[in-house]
Amino acid sequence: MKKVKYRPSVARMLFLSVSFFLSFNALVLAQDNPEDQAVVQETVQGAQESNVEAEPSGGDAAAGKELFNTLCAACHKLDGNSIGPPLRGVNERRDVDWLHSWIRNSSELIAAGDEEAVAIYNEYNQVAMPPFPQLSDADIDNILAYTGQPKAVPQEKQPGDAAAGTQGGGQGGISTDILLGILAFVLLMLLVILFLVNRTLRRFATASGVELPVREKRKPIWKSFVENQFLVITTAIVLMLVGAYFVYGYFMQVGVDQGYQPIQPIHFSHKIHAGDNQIDCKFCHSSARVSKTSGIPSLNVCMNCHKSIGEVAEGTATDEYSKEFYDGEIAKLYNAVGWDPETQSYTGETEPVKWVRIHNLPDFAYFNHSQHVEVGGIACQTCHGPVEEMEIMYQNAPLTMGWCITCHRETNVRTAGNEYYEKVHEELSKKYGVEELTVAQMGGLECAKCHY
Numbered sequence: 001m002k003k004v005k006y007r008p009s010v011a012r013m014l015f016l017s018v019s020f021f022l023s024f025n026a027l028v029l030a031q032d033n034p035e036d037q038a039v040v041q042e043t044v045q046g047a048q049e050s051n052v053e054a055e056p057s058g059g060d061a062a063a064g065k066e067l068f069n070t071l072c073a074a075c076h077k078l079d080g081n082s083i084g085p086p087l088r089g090v091n092e093r094r095d096v097d098w099l100h101s102w103i104r105n106s107s108e109l110i111a112a113g114d115e116e117a118v119a120i121y122n123e124y125n126q127v128a129m130p131p132f133p134q135l136s137d138a139d140i141d142n143i144l145a146y147t148g149q150p151k152a153v154p155q156e157k158q159p160g161d162a163a164a165g166t167q168g169g170g171q172g173g174i175s176t177d178i179l180l181g182i183l184a185f186v187l188l189m190l191l192v193i194l195f196l197v198n199r200t201l202r203r204f205a206t207a208s209g210v211e212l213p214v215r216e217k218r219k220p221i222w223k224s225f226v227e228n229q230f231l232v233i234t235t236a237i238v239l240m241l242v243g244a245y246f247v248y249g250y251f252m253q254v255g256v257d258q259g260y261q262p263i264q265p266i267h268f269s270h271k272i273h274a275g276d277n278q279i280d281c282k283f284c285h286s287s288a289r290v291s292k293t294s295g296i297p298s299l300n301v302c303m304n305c306h307k308s309i310g311e312v313a314e315g316t317a318t319d320e321y322s323k324e325f326y327d328g329e330i331a332k333l334y335n336a337v338g339w340d341p342e343t344q345s346y347t348g349e350t351e352p353v354k355w356v357r358i359h360n361l362p363d364f365a366y367f368n369h370s371q372h373v374e375v376g377g378i379a380c381q382t383c384h385g386p387v388e389e390m391e392i393m394y395q396n397a398p399l400t401m402g403w404c405i406t407c408h409r410e411t412n413v414r415t416a417g418n419e420y421y422e423k424v425h426e427e428l429s430k431k432y433g434v435e436e437l438t439v440a441q442m443g444g445l446e447c448a449k450c451h452y
């Protein structure tokens, strides 16, 4: 009897080791797959790229890009919504003739009651897209060739590396295949052995007159689960914890706009101004030093320079933004201040530029720039990130209360050379028995300091 009773657990152990092997396999597979997929993707992308070079739609993507950036980029992105819909792959969504008439004059199509046109017009809040009668058929084909390009996958590897990587990936693939084959074979053998051992044991048992227990019908797993209160309760707790985690995560991101990057009425590049041309932040954001707010410069400040800078240098243009695009943006500035570059004089016709505010604390929180920049000596970049590299400004920090508090806990007050602090510092450092004093110890965690 004993021997026989032992049998299932032997089987179970074998089963366990089999599943262990299987999951091990799965792991190996899972680790290797992304590489393989990357290789496949690279090849596919390569194929697509060469396709683009062959220009299936008969347009010149490079010329199209230029046109797109000058005429369309104000309202369209390739990926993601802007004022108008994303245009990548639009040539697949729509008929080419339709696209031509739409781009030439969309209002005509809408007025004619074209179903697709009316639908998209309504979807985008009935914002009319301006007509482009100046575009030739070839121009439009070029633009469509550009929007038809597949999205570039950021490639970290250099071309040389990529080849090596592909090879490495290939080799990895082969060796895993062999490994998997061997493992599968071993597993199969194990199963066969298990089966044989089982049969032999049964034969022995019958031969020596041991009566084998007739296997009773197993309870379904869910039934035993429901009957096991401990398991039910643990599962419920685990589910609740996981649920709470996600709900908490959801609520914590409400009102946090980290990464917010709206489209501004004038494409103003901090990279070009603060980075390439090294213009000091405080030249434009002059009140950061002396007041609570930092402020956006008035257009007169821009005109100090732009009376004489009517267009950008050839070298300023990038793959993404052409010279024409940048020059068009400066023209917008001229329009707004009413500057006529021909006569070099103000026309008097101005229209305010409505910059979209990015950083914005709720009204109940008090933040003072001069306290941090001037008194605290904190660089703008500590909070605003690598502004001098931002082609388009975005919100770098979460601006949550936890963010403020963490920094106040970790940052020491700059007391050197500040008479006011010397006395305060003396007293407080005695009180806390420390040499350096954090903002928190100075009272930077008191609710009323930040809340009205």
Ligand code: HEC
Binding pocket: 067, 068, 071, 072, 073, 074, 075, 076, 083, 084, 085, 086, 087, 090, 093, 094, 099, 102, 103, 106, 120, 121, 122, 124, 125, 126, 127, 128, 129, 130, 132, 143
């Ligand atoms: C002033 C903003 C603006 C400009 C500039 C602009 N568009 Fe549009 N475009 C829109 C809007 C808004 C829509 C959505 C339909 C509507 O509301 O009229 C749209 C829709 C489209 C559509 C239809 C998209 C779809 O999914 O069917 C195409 C194609 C298109 N635009 C191409 C262009 C091209 C090409 C240019 C540049 C030559 C351009 N647009 C310039 C605002 C603009």
Ligand code: HEC
Binding pocket: 264, 268, 270, 273, 274, 279, 280, 281, 282, 283, 284, 285, 296, 297, 355, 356, 357, 358, 359, 360, 380, 381, 384, 387, 388, 392, 393
């Ligand atoms: C030539 C003038 C100029 C210079 C120099 C400049 N800025 Fe700006 N800045 C602007 C304008 C105009 C805007 C509004 C448009 C935008 O958001 O891009 C702005 C917006 C910002 C904003 C976002 C404001 C908001 O709405 O929340 C921050 C933050 C900022 N600048 C920080 C900096 C820092 C830091 C530097 C120095 C590294 C700097 N700026 C240099 C003109 C300038």
Ligand code: HEC
Binding pocket: 266, 267, 268, 269, 270, 272, 273, 277, 279, 284, 297, 298, 299, 301, 302, 303, 304, 305, 306, 309, 311, 312, 313, 314, 316, 326, 327, 329, 330, 333
């Ligand atoms: C201290 C001088 C200076 C000030 C002030 C200044 N700019 Fe510029 N701006 C430049 C220079 C230099 C260039 C780049 C020229 C080049 O690359 O050839 C430029 C380029 C530009 C461009 C084209 C590139 C881009 O960023 O899209 C625009 C648009 C522009 N400025 C707008 C503004 C606006 C709006 C303001 C005011 C908020 C402003 N500038 C203030 C010097 C200045």
Ligand code: HEC
Binding pocket: 281, 282, 285, 288, 289, 292, 293, 294, 295, 296, 359, 360, 361, 362, 367, 369, 372, 373, 378, 379, 380, 381, 382, 383, 384, 399
């Ligand atoms: C300690 C962090 C911190 C530092 C340092 C800092 N800022 Fe800010 N900045 C903020 C916060 C927080 C806001 C949002 C303020 C609000 O909504 O009341 C902001 C808002 C802004 C704005 C939007 C307009 C405004 O005044 O609210 C500009 C522009 C700006 N900062 C520029 C700068 C510049 C330029 C510097 C460097 C001289 C700088 N900041 C340094 C945290 C900082």
Ligand code: HEC
Binding pocket: 361, 365, 366, 367, 368, 371, 372, 375, 376, 378, 382, 383, 399, 400, 403, 404, 405, 407, 408, 411, 412, 413, 414, 439, 442, 443, 444, 449, 450
């Ligand atoms: C990068 C670090 C940093 C961040 C982020 C930061 N602070 Fe500060 N804060 C300081 C420092 C340093 C001081 C001390 C300045 C001084 O010497 O008075 C300070 C001082 C203050 C004070 C005055 C405290 C007192 O006791 O007088 C207030 C109020 C304040 N911060 C509010 C905020 C708010 C609100 C935020 C978030 C929106 C914030 N701070 C984010 C570093 C930071």
Ligand code: HEC
Binding pocket: 255, 256, 361, 362, 365, 399, 400, 401, 404, 405, 408, 444, 445, 446, 447, 448, 449, 450, 451
């Ligand atoms: C260093 C500055 C600072 C201090 C000190 C501070 N807060 Fe805040 N608090 C903030 C900021 C900034 C926000 C806005 C955060 C946001 O918009 O996500 C905020 C938001 C809040 C909110 C709204 C909930 C939320 O997270 O948006 C409450 C409630 C609050 N604070 C309570 C307190 C209490 C109570 C204290 C004192 C124990 C305190 N705060 C101390 C800066 C501070």
